[in-house]
Amino acid sequence: MEKKGNIPNATITRLSLYYRRLELLEFDGYRMVSSDKLAWLCQVNPAQVRKDLGYFGEFGVRGVGYDVIDLQVQIKKILAINRDWNLGVVGIGKLGSALLEHENLSVRGFNCVAAFDNSPRKIGNVLTSGLKIRPMQELKQTIRDLEIEIGVITTPASAAQSVANLLLGSHVNAILNFAPTRISVPSCCLVENIDFTVLLDILSYKLHHPSKNQRTRRTDS
Amino acid sequence: MEKKGNIPNATITRLSLYYRRLELLEFDGYRMVSSDKLAWLCQVNPAQVRKDLGYFGEFGVRGVGYDVIDLQVQIKKILAINRDWNLGVVGIGKLGSALLEHENLSVRGFNCVAAFDNSPRKIGNVLTSGLKIRPMQELKQTIRDLEIEIGVITTPASAAQSVANLLLGSHVNAILNFAPTRISVPSCCLVENIDFTVLLDILSYKLHHPSKNQRTRRTDS
Numbered sequence: 001m002e003k004k005g006n007i008p009n010a011t012i013t014r015l016s017l018y019y020r021r022l023e024l025l026e027f028d029g030y031r032m033v034s035s036d037k038l039a040w041l042c043q044v045n046p047a048q049v050r051k052d053l054g055y056f057g058e059f060g061v062r063g064v065g066y067d068v069i070d071l072q073v074q075i076k077k078i079l080a081i082n083r084d085w086n087l088g089v090v091g092i093g094k095l096g097s098a099l100l101e102h103e104n105l106s107v108r109g110f111n112c113v114a115a116f117d118n119s120p121r122k123i124g125n126v127l128t129s130g131l132k133i134r135p136m137q138e139l140k141q142t143i144r145d146l147e148i149e150i151g152v153i154t155t156p157a158s159a160a161q162s163v164a165n166l167l168l169g170s171h172v173n174a175i176l177n178f179a180p181t182r183i184s185v186p187s188c189c190l191v192e193n194i195d196f197t198v199l200l201d202i203l204s205y206k207l208h209h210p211s212k213n214q215r216t217r218r219t220d221s
Numbered sequence: 222m223e224k225k226g227n228i229p230n231a232t233i234t235r236l237s238l239y240y241r242r243l244e245l246l247e248f249d250g251y252r253m254v255s256s257d258k259l260a261w262l263c264q265v266n267p268a269q270v271r272k273d274l275g276y277f278g279e280f281g282v283r284g285v286g287y288d289v290i291d292l293q294v295q296i297k298k299i300l301a302i303n304r305d306w307n308l309g310v311v312g313i314g315k316l317g318s319a320l321l322e323h324e325n326l327s328v329r330g331f332n333c334v335a336a337f338d339n340s341p342r343k344i345g346n347v348l349t350s351g352l353k354i355r356p357m358q359e360l361k362q363t364i365r366d367l368e369i370e371i372g373v374i375t376t377p378a379s380a381a382q383s384v385a386n387l388l389l390g391s392h393v394n395a396i397l398n399f400a401p402t403r404i405s406v407p408s409c410c411l412v413e414n415i416d417f418t419v420l421l422d423i424l425s426y427k428l429h430h431p432s433k434n435q436r437t438r439r440t441d442s
Contacts, residue, residue: 007430009423012422012423012426012427013419013423015422015426016418016419016422016423017419019422020416020419024403078426079422079425079426079429080425080426080428080429080430081422081425085421085425085428093319094315094316094318094319094322095315095316095319095323097315097319098314098315098316098318098319101315102316102401103377103378103401104401104416104418105418105421108418108421108422110418110421149428150421150424150428156324157324173428174424174427174428176417176420176421176424178417180323180324180325182245190424190427190428192420192421192423192424194415194417194420195241195325196397196399196415197237197325197326197329197331198234198237198238198241199397199413199415200306200326200329200331200371200397200413201233201236201237201240201300201302201329202230202233202234202237202413203371203395203397203411203413204300204301204302204306205233205236205299205300205301206233206395206411207301207306207370207371207394207395207411208300208301209228209301
């Protein structure tokens with residue numbers, strides 16, 4: 001089904017967004033959606049939608065559009081989110097705790113199955129989710145026992161690299177990094193960094209340049 | 222200094238990332254950096270760096286590169302982060318509390334100056350940061366008094382739209398939305414949504430397609 005060649009990162013991100021929008025369309029009772037409408041809802045252009053999906057096959061019917069449920073199934077397959085993934089969260093401060101309770105994660109098949117911290121005050125505490133906070137010494141064994149494939153770092157910046165090293169040493173090759181610092185990993189490993197201050201910079205820019213922003217958006221009036 | 226026309230969103234995002242990388246270069250003692258090196262550090266191509274900066278003027282010296290400190294000053298000006306912004310956070314659960322304590326926000330000039338919640342259990346409580354949680358009824362007046370220009374929504378999904386409406390009604394035209402739902406705003410308003418499950422989808426895709434990922438990355442060996 002899948003064409004050869006590298007798929008741009010931006011395409012993968014957009015597939016994820018199309019999927020979320022298709023869920024809402026299904027919830028609203030839609031059976032079919034045109035690429036024009038899906039594009040409009042996702043704020044991209046229709047040619048982009050067709051190109052993104054075109055990397056992976058022919059999903060639409062010309063002149064009719066996409067089947068809302070079928071396209072969700074196809075995107076889930078492409079993104080490999082038609083299965084569950086087990087996550088381990090390291091650093092159980094407020095952010096780590098918030099993540100472990102986040103309503104969206106398990107709904108999307110991302111199961112936080114273990115929580116780790118190095119603070120004696122926290123180790124052994126049972127979280128709202130029912131998980132008990134484990135010491136870092138149990139990381140390697142727990143990752144193996146619970147088949148954890150994605151590590152989530154919610155430590156302070158200063159601890160992030162050493163935690164990343166421990167995860168990599170335990171054969172976790174994918175990391176979601178919330179710590180406000182970049183971490184170095186070998187090329188075989190995957191890291192996605194979350195830095196929401198970048199989004200604040202974007203808001204700052206747009207607040208400062210309102211006319212530009214207005215020109216790029218639809219007007220209501 | 223600034224050229225006419227719309228600046229792509231992706232350019233603004235990259236400027237924010239260049240800025241972060243320049244900070245690290247300065248910290249490491251670098252005075253100058255070539256566009257090739259800056260591009261390599263940021264994992265984009267050098268032509269992209271030159272194009273992004275080219276929207277706003279001529280900052281480099283041909284054959285020499287960019288002055289690490291001067292370029293930071295220029296990008297801060299462009300992004301309007303050479304000034305502070307006041308933020309109000311609505312929804313003081315674990316995520317809201319984590320944000321209010323986040324080491325990166327005030328460092329970057331984003332000052333959380335007010336916290337709001339509608340829970341009688343929480344209203345009046347004093348947070349680690351020293352802020353007292355205010356009732357929603359005080360939102361409008363507080364926004365005016367403290368000159369809040371950016372609203373941060375950390376409520377559950379079900380409350381996000383009504384909080385957005387309250388913020389807009391109080392003339393806050395920029396929203397950072399952490400709630401796991403999209404919110405509708407008129408075209409004069411700015412929203413940036415944070416959905417880290419999209420990043421997990423990207424990790425999922427790449428874990429499932431390791432060869433593609435390896436082809437797109439530098440190898441260490």
